[in-house]
Amino acid sequence: MMEEKDILIGEGRTLDRPISDLEKLHIIVGYALSRRDIRDEIYCQIIKQLVNNKNQKSSLRGWVLLSICLGIFPPTELIMQVRLKFTFFHLWLYVLEALFLRIVILNL
Helix, strand or coil: CCCCCCCCCCCCCCCCCCCHHHHHHHHHHHHHHHHHHHHHHHHHHHHHHHHHCCCHHHHHHHHHHHHHHHHCCCCCCCHHHHHHHHHHHCCCCCCCHHHHHHHHCCCC
């Protein structure tokens, strides 16, 4: 029989109702704090949600989740390097998009 700490999301008891965003956050952070070995996986899944995500609401929620997790539990050095490259790349894309929109608006 599996121990409680070995049960991951989707493997344990199910609820008769949808899980709220706050409950989801509590589960993610709880696992990260109690099981250091899955922290990299949590960060990888968040970054995966953000890569090429065309859904603005989903993307924003991913950035919020990434920010909260970074404030609560640190990534490993490897994930930190990946995250920094990822963040700077996407920040640069937002800057380019803003400049492009400004040029378009000025030329109307």
